[in-house]
Amino acid sequence: MKTTTIVAATVGVLTVATIGYAMYFDSKRRNDPEFRRKLKKERKRAQKLANDEAKKLSNHSAQTVDEALASIKDDDFPTSMEDREKFCMEQLSAGEALFTQGPQHFGEAAICFYKALKVYPAPAELVMVYQKTIPPEVFTVVMGMLSKDVHSKQEKYYTVFPPKEMNVKVEEKPEGVTAEGQKVVRRGLIATKAFAAGQTIYTEVPVISSLEPSLEGKDFCHYCLKQIATKDSKVPCSKCTRAVFCSEGCKTSAGQEFHDILCAKDADDVDVSEQSLHEYTKETRKLVPEMLAKFLVKMVYEESQNSGAEYNSFDHMERLRYLDVPAGPDEKKEMDLLKVALGSNIPGIDEFITEERYLVMKGRLLYNLYGISTSSDVQREMKILPEKFRSVRDGPITGAGFYKVTSYLMHSCEPNAKLVFSKHDHEVSIVTTREVKAGEELYVGYIKSENLSTEERRLELFTRYRFQCMCPLCETTD
Numbered sequence: 001m002k003t004t005t006i007v008a009a010t011v012g013v014l015t016v017a018t019i020g021y022a023m024y025f026d027s028k029r030r031n032d033p034e035f036r037r038k039l040k041k042e043r044k045r046a047q048k049l050a051n052d053e054a055k056k057l058s059n060h061s062a063q064t065v066d067e068a069l070a071s072i073k074d075d076d077f078p079t080s081m082e083d084r085e086k087f088c089m090e091q092l093s094a095g096e097a098l099f100t101q102g103p104q105h106f107g108e109a110a111i112c113f114y115k116a117l118k119v120y121p122a123p124a125e126l127v128m129v130y131q132k133t134i135p136p137e138v139f140t141v142v143m144g145m146l147s148k149d150v151h152s153k154q155e156k157y158y159t160v161f162p163p164k165e166m167n168v169k170v171e172e173k174p175e176g177v178t179a180e181g182q183k184v185v186r187r188g189l190i191a192t193k194a195f196a197a198g199q200t201i202y203t204e205v206p207v208i209s210s211l212e213p214s215l216e217g218k219d220f221c222h223y224c225l226k227q228i229a230t231k232d233s234k235v236p237c238s239k240c241t242r243a244v245f246c247s248e249g250c251k252t253s254a255g256q257e258f259h260d261i262l263c264a265k266d267a268d269d270v271d272v273s274e275q276s277l278h279e280y281t282k283e284t285r286k287l288v289p290e291m292l293a294k295f296l297v298k299m300v301y302e303e304s305q306n307s308g309a310e311y312n313s314f315d316h317m318e319r320l321r322y323l324d325v326p327a328g329p330d331e332k333k334e335m336d337l338l339k340v341a342l343g344s345n346i347p348g349i350d351e352f353i354t355e356e357r358y359l360v361m362k363g364r365l366l367y368n369l370y371g372i373s374t375s376s377d378v379q380r381e382m383k384i385l386p387e388k389f390r391s392v393r394d395g396p397i398t399g400a401g402f403y404k405v406t407s408y409l410m411h412s413c414e415p416n417a418k419l420v421f422s423k424h425d426h427e428v429s430i431v432t433t434r435e436v437k438a439g440e441e442l443y444v445g446y447i448k449s450e451n452l453s454t455e456e457r458r459l460e461l462f463t464r465y466r467f468q469c470m471c472p473l474c475e476t477t478d
């Protein structure tokens with residue numbers, strides 16, 4: 001693989017994976033002159049050394065990459081921001097000291113640079129610095145390590161996700177070829193053990209969920225979407241009138257995960273620029289832009305928790321297929337509103353939200369969100385939302401949720417499972433509608449199929465979700 005290809009491939013993955021940590025590091029870089037000076041000095045010195053040493057370099061093979069990775073396989077990396085920064089600087093200095101000692105130390109130098117990269121919050125930037133400053137042979141080994149590490153992380157993903165206790169696994173199935181001749185695969189959920197009819201296979205809470213905009217601030221919880229039974233049990237947000245919660249617990253969770261950052265105070269004397277995104281949601285009744293804002297803020301929150309989880313929410317989202325969303329004036333406006341809403345709280349967000357990334361993230365949510373129905377009291381006369389979500393209900397929905405596992409469920413006109421919101425909040429249970437054998441694929445109904453002819457079902461599925469149904473019923477009655 002050419003170096004430039006490796007850089008391009010790794011940069012994308014790493015930029016998104018570390019946005020949370022970047023919050024801290026970016027502010028440090030902007031505000032701390034000593035830190036900036038040190039980094040600049042490192043760069044300058046490394047550049048000079050690279051130029052001097054460039055002629056004496058020897059080739060480092062794939063074996064060097066494997067050996068280097070094996071040598072740090074069991075290493076622990078610091079978790080706190082301060083420790084990571086210290087560790088990063090130590091590794092940079094050590095790497096530099098090593099490569100100046102000559103080609104026989106290039107392997108060790110590469111390991112140091114790689115370790116620094118693992119903890120650096122804006123690795124893309126550091127890669128660019130490396131590319132310009134460290135000897136090409138060392139750079140190639142660092143990139144080889146990075147590329148291999150990213151690759152093995154990706155390969156391992158479906159061996160650890162979904163967790164075993166959810167009784168399902170993700171399986172890939174071929175789904176034809178594109179016009180350009182590229183293979184298309186779809187992924188579905190397979191039961192890993194047998195279930196009788198009516199049994200719950202797993203339950204799952206969404207990564208994020210949002211209320212239907214007209215229900216905000218009324219009788220529905222801004223966090224879990226539950227209908228709030230009595231006026232007394234309502235817990236209002238202390239700043240805005242837009243969000244009410246069903247409990248202190250939901251208020252705290254929402255605050256930590258997204259609301260503290262996205263909440264726009266109502267008082268006249270405070271900056272309400274963040275409100276634009278809320279207003280846009282209210283006006284257009286489109287949930288996705290604000291759900292993306294919540295998703296990004298939650299990602300930063302997860303990063304700051306240092307939970308030790310190998311994959312973050314972005315890793316999960318990134319693997320899902322998406323709808324092609326063309327760039328239009330709405331998308332431009334949504335991006336701008338998103339940047340305003342998050343900008344002051346998440347340094348680096350402006351660069352992160354490129355048009356391409358925004359369209360893909362939007363497409364991923366549109367493709368994978370589920371409509372949530374937590375109450376039968378949702379006004380029947382409420383207008384259907386402009387965005388179409390898979391929903392167990394034909395009529396109005398309480399809101400929508402983005403579920404890591406449930407996203408993989410395929411539709412069938414004769415489903416063997418269904419979504420149940422038994423707690424009347426955003427937690428979903430997948431319950432069998434008939435006996436399911438171990439190894440059988442699970443299907444739910446994206447629409448209510450009973451009493452519809454094959455033609456009617458296909459039309460409905462195509463109109464709402466733009467796919468030609470290939471479920472066993474449709475395939476056999478064709």
Ligand SMILES: C[S@@+](CC[C@H](N)C(=O)[O-])C[C@H]1O[C@@H](n2cnc3c(N)ncnc32)[C@H](O)[C@@H]1O
Nearest residue numbers: 186187321367368408409410411467469470471
């Ligand atoms: C959220 S995805 C479900 C997960 C999907 N299997 C995947 O690989 O990403 C929904 C998409 O899966 C495909 N799909 C689901 N059920 C289908 C069916 N019965 N026939 C054809 N395509 C289906 C459609 O393209 C639909 O838009």
